[in-house]
Amino acid sequence: MPHPLDDRPILRMNGAGNEILVLDLRGLGHVLAPQEARAIAAAPGLRFDQLMALHDPRAAGDDAFMRIYNIDGSLAGACGNGTRCVAWALAREGKERLSLETAAGRIETRRVAETQFSVDMGRPRLDWREIPLSREVDTRAVTLAPPVAGAPAQFSAVSMGNPHAVFFVPDAVAIPLETLGPALEHHPLFPERANISFAQIVARNDILLRVWERGTGATRACGSAACATLVAAARAGLAERQARVRLPGGDLHIEWRADDHVIMTGPVEFEFETRLSGALFEGAPA
Numbered sequence: 001m002p003h004p005l006d007d008r009p010i011l012r013m014n015g016a017g018n019e020i021l022v023l024d025l026r027g028l029g030h031v032l033a034p035q036e037a038r039a040i041a042a043a044p045g046l047r048f049d050q051l052m053a054l055h056d057p058r059a060a061g062d063d064a065f066m067r068i069y070n071i072d073g074s075l076a077g078a079c080g081n082g083t084r085c086v087a088w089a090l091a092r093e094g095k096e097r098l099s100l101e102t103a104a105g106r107i108e109t110r111r112v113a114e115t116q117f118s119v120d121m122g123r124p125r126l127d128w129r130e131i132p133l134s135r136e137v138d139t140r141a142v143t144l145a146p147p148v149a150g151a152p153a154q155f156s157a158v159s160m161g162n163p164h165a166v167f168f169v170p171d172a173v174a175i176p177l178e179t180l181g182p183a184l185e186h187h188p189l190f191p192e193r194a195n196i197s198f199a200q201i202v203a204r205n206d207i208l209l210r211v212w213e214r215g216t217g218a219t220r221a222c223g224s225a226a227c228a229t230l231v232a233a234a235r236a237g238l239a240e241r242q243a244r245v246r247l248p249g250g251d252l253h254i255e256w257r258a259d260d261h262v263i264m265t266g267p268v269e270f271e272f273e274t275r276l277s278g279a280l281f282e283g284a285p286a
């Protein structure tokens with residue numbers, strides 16, 4: 001009996017450099033196990049930061065339900081760059097606007113140019129319980145206790161459907177991401193771990209950002225982190241409610257609208273399409 005994913009098409013893309021796979025499972029009824037996601041990541045050419053698995057919509061009017069996997073097989077509630085890639089993939093079916101559901105809620109996408117998409121990432125969640133944090137704090141300025149050597153003493157916490165900690169620093173490029181990232185991702189303040197951002201305010205509408213992603217590590221871009229950073233910077237009075245956020249893999253434009261929704265606009269790039277082989281999953285549950 002062949003594995004249900006044998007010969008299934010899969011798209012390799014990137015969103016501002018964030019490495020994304022899009023796997024359309026609509027009509028199949030198969031839910032990827034974490035081991036299966038990790039097996040795909042280990043296949044030649046298929047390493048990913050996030051794998052966006054599309055499932056049949058659960059609600060009338062939606063185009064798909066998305067499960068979002070990190071490279072370690074864990075699930076994320078949101079992925080801005082991956083969502084733009086999904087928007088590109090479904091635009092091939094003639095859909096220029098999408099309504100997509102994830103574990104964290106509903107998001108909407110809109111094509112703004114051939115390879116540029118806007119995503120309404122919804123409302124930021126700012127209560128410590130929603131992020132979540134392990135103790136009651138004002139999320140605008142959380143003291144990092146216990147401290148981590150080399151990390152700033154305070155950060156701002158925001159959920160964009162996934163947990164983000166934003167550290168404002170004078171020089172984002174100088175940050176030793178590979179050592180601070182994992183120490184902070186697993187800090188006891190974050191019961192569900194966290195995505196860790198180091199943000200340098202260049203001007204009130206221009207932010208330089210480097211991100212250590214929960215479940216993945218250092219990436220060339222993170223859309224939800226860019227949204228969280230803009231929200232944190234605006235709350236701290238450091239930035240306007242819209243800004244360019246510059247990441248190693250490209251720029252994103254983020255706007256925190258008056259209606260509280262955060263809109264992210266940025267590029268996608270299609271790299272190639274291939275087919276999965278059932279042999280990848282030998283030893284992983286079907």
Ligand SMILES: N[C@@H](CCC[C@H](N)C(=O)O)C(=O)O
Nearest residue numbers: 076079080081162222223224
């Ligand atoms: N790259 C993504 C976010 C990634 C999700 C994250 N690693 C998590 O587990 O929350 C983006 O573009 O938003």
